[in-house]
Amino acid sequence: MWIRAIVDEYPGGPVRQRLVSHASVASPALIDLEFTNVLRGLVTKKSISLRQAERALTEFMQAPIQRYGHLALLDRIWHLRANLTSYDASYVALAELLGVDLLTIDRRLAGVPGIRCHVEVL
DSSP states (O other), rough: HHHHHHHHHHTTOHHHHHTTTTTTTTEEEEHHHHHHHHHHHHHHTTSHHHHHHHHHHHHHHSSEEEEOHHHHHGHHHHHHTTTTTTHHHHHHHHHHHHOOOOEESGGGGGOOTTTSOOOEOO
């Protein structure tokens, strides 16, 4: 989601608007690796320039994201294994633990059975 918010062709994109309307954003610490991996792929495919990627990384590193370790989430991640990858389940498990909505651009998550948080597809 942060990739789309930061690399949007226009600064007022719908994802960016939704994110900046929140006082805080929580995420599994995994987000850092996912973000840099997606940036790497975009640069490798020449979808964005190295300069755009570096600007996105700088903005991402300054973003007010509260990162959470995975240990407290592992049991719930395991219970979600039938329907979600561990990566996706970590976001669901954190939203459930914090009692907050899960904001995503992945429409598939909204229909996953057995999750205990509201999923808002942006």
